[in-house]
Amino acid sequence: MTKAVDAQVLQVLLWYDQPEIILLKVSAVEYILAVSSALSVNDEQVFVGGGMTFSRIEEYQEGKFDLRYALAHANLRRYYTFAFDGFQESVSLSKLVKSSDILAASLPETGFFSRDHHDIELVQHRIPDAVEKFNVDGGWELGEFSKFYSQVEDIYYMFNDIDLYDNPATSLQTKATISKAFDRSWGGGGSYVAFYDKIANDNDHVAPLRVSGIEYHSPGYVALRAKKKPFDSMIALLQAYAENGLETRKAFNALNRFMSFSGMLSSDANSAALTPVAKEELSKLANGLATFLPGVSFMSLLQMASGDLIVASKVLKSIFKRVERLYAFFEQGRVAYEGLDTSPLVNED
Amino acid sequence: MNAFVLSTIGTDLGPVDCQSAICSAISPRNLTWGHRLADQDFGEQLPDQCPPDGIGDEALGPVFRLVPTSDPDETCFSSKLALAETPPPGYKGTACEWASCSLNRSVDALLKIRGLVMRNPFVARLEIPAAKGKHDAGKAHINFWKYKGFDLSSAVVETWEHGK
Numbered sequence: 001m002t003k004a005v006d007a008q009v010l011q012v013l014l015w016y017d018q019p020e021i022i023l024l025k026v027s028a029v030e031y032i033l034a035v036s037s038a039l040s041v042n043d044e045q046v047f048v049g050g051g052m053t054f055s056r057i058e059e060y061q062e063g064k065f066d067l068r069y070a071l072a073h074a075n076l077r078r079y080y081t082f083a084f085d086g087f088q089e090s091v092s093l094s095k096l097v098k099s100s101d102i103l104a105a106s107l108p109e110t111g112f113f114s115r116d117h118h119d120i121e122l123v124q125h126r127i128p129d130a131v132e133k134f135n136v137d138g139g140w141e142l143g144e145f146s147k148f149y150s151q152v153e154d155i156y157y158m159f160n161d162i163d164l165y166d167n168p169a170t171s172l173q174t175k176a177t178i179s180k181a182f183d184r185s186w187g188g189g190g191s192y193v194a195f196y197d198k199i200a201n202d203n204d205h206v207a208p209l210r211v212s213g214i215e216y217h218s219p220g221y222v223a224l225r226a227k228k229k230p231f232d233s234m235i236a237l238l239q240a241y242a243e244n245g246l247e248t249r250k251a252f253n254a255l256n257r258f259m260s261f262s263g264m265l266s267s268d269a270n271s272a273a274l275t276p277v278a279k280e281e282l283s284k285l286a287n288g289l290a291t292f293l294p295g296v297s298f299m300s301l302l303q304m305a306s307g308d309l310i311v312a313s314k315v316l317k318s319i320f321k322r323v324e325r326l327y328a329f330f331e332q333g334r335v336a337y338e339g340l341d342t343s344p345l346v347n348e349d
Numbered sequence: 350m351n352a353f354v355l356s357t358i359g360t361d362l363g364p365v366d367c368q369s370a371i372c373s374a375i376s377p378r379n380l381t382w383g384h385r386l387a388d389q390d391f392g393e394q395l396p397d398q399c400p401p402d403g404i405g406d407e408a409l410g411p412v413f414r415l416v417p418t419s420d421p422d423e424t425c426f427s428s429k430l431a432l433a434e435t436p437p438p439g440y441k442g443t444a445c446e447w448a449s450c451s452l453n454r455s456v457d458a459l460l461k462i463r464g465l466v467m468r469n470p471f472v473a474r475l476e477i478p479a480a481k482g483k484h485d486a487g488k489a490h491i492n493f494w495k496y497k498g499f500d501l502s503s504a505v506v507e508t509w510e511h512g513k
Contacts, residue, residue, distance in 0.1 A: 009437070009438050011440075012437055012440045013442065014462070015429070015437075016451070016459065016462075016465050017432075017468075017469070018427075018468075019437060020462055020464065020465045021462070035462060036462070037464050037465075038463030038464040038466070038467050041467055041468065042465075044468060051381065062427075067461075068461075086434075086435075086437040087435070087437060087438070088438065089438045105463065106463055106464060107461065107512070108461045108462050109460075109461040109463070110461070111458070111461055112458055112461040112462060113458075116458035116459075116489075139399065251451070255409070261488060287368030
């Protein structure tokens with residue numbers, strides 16, 4: 001045991017004459033799943049736990065793996081022990097090494113899933129089917145509503161794809177499905193439309209986006225039912241664009257010029273044929289654009305595209321174009337979202 | 350333990366006899382007490398609107414509970430409230446659930462939690478006759494609110510040490 005830190009008791013997931021399984025929060029990004037110790041019969045107030053990310057807890061709640069697996073594969077191999085008498089709001093943690101006797105003795109046996117205890121409220125609250133409302137004003141053609149929704153949909157599903165692909169608990173099969181969408185002839189606009197249609201279809205069962213209300217008159221609104229995490233990522237991306245639009249466009253233009261002059265935008269452009277210098281330059285420019293698009297890791301896109309540098313760069317460019325088009329509605333004053341601060345003056349060239 | 354009269358609550362139907370250990374639990378943090386507290390139909394003091402409407406008192410069994418002894422007595426089936434336990438921080442169940450006895454259709458899942466098993470090395474199988482208490486049967490986990498005069502330990506058909 002080494003350094004001690006505190007953790008807040010969030011939820012007793014299983015009580016059987018005493019707390020048996022507990023969820024704790026260490027920080028905004030680290031949680032702990034813990035079970036009662038089984039090292040000694042006198043250890044009824046001693047617990048053993050493993051570090052968890054929120055995504056990990058979400059996967060556990062969804063039954064993607066059992067409690068033994070969750071604890072055995074703790075985030076960053078962080079293991080803890082602590083005393084909890086059932087009345088404290090927080091506990092003092094001591095770190096454990098994975099080879100500790102107490103951990104080996106207390107790991108649950110295979111086959112205990114989240115269905116065997118209370119639902120994890122943290123997950124229920126953090127990932128609700130949220131209704132998000134865009135206030136609309138000004139003059140609108142019917143087709144413009146469709147265009148607006150289409151941009152939201154493309155970015156939203158792309159974020160969910162990235163979240164899924166980056167999650168270590170996502171199955172290889174799901175990752176293969178995600179990568180398959182990238183495997184196409186990337187020529188004109190039609191290929192991009194087909195690409196975004198494909199990822200929308202792939203994500204529809206895990207993170208459906210639906211119009212839940214709309215009022216056309218001005219001022220009116222467009223209400224969407226969405227999964228909160230990718231939706232919040234999209235808003236954060238728009239906010240970043242609101243603050244760094246000029247720099248973002250410069251980074252996009254640099255990438256676009258290079259790809260255009262190098263013949264990389266044609267459908268038969270082949271990453272394998274790129275010279276090392278061209279690869280390095282393309283990678284540098286793509287990463288440069290990605291730094292202005294929070295939540296969009298070029299490395300992730302590259303993995304999703306099975307390592308195809310040109311395809312990943314094309315998709316990155318397409319994300320930027322959708323952000324630019326979507327943001328235009330806000331900049332024009334025709335759309336507003338509470339909490340999103342947009343100012344046309346910031347982005348003046 | 351000496352029994353004494355609790356006179357500070359449950360005045361609808363007069364004072365309630367209880368043991369000191371039980372009475373020490375009456376620090377109703379997180380609990381809402383109401384007129385059902387003195388409902389003489391039930392064997393334990395229950396929060397308001399507990400048990401929920403629409404549940405029955407049909408015969409129930411087989412159902413199981415992990416217990417610390419091969420010869421479980423009534424306290425092994427007492428509610429957490431009756432055992433003078435206070436809901437801990439992070440307990441998300443209801444006050445009504447806290448005042449129930451937990452039974453299971455199967456203890457297979459519970460047997461995978463080693464600390465729990467170490468403290469409760471025996472499995473009790475119960476067959477509960479009809480009209481002995483209300484229960485939300487139909488789920489894997491069952492909340493049971495016994496009627497007055499019924500001792501759940503009397504419904505134990507057999508016990509065995511799990512894994513043997």
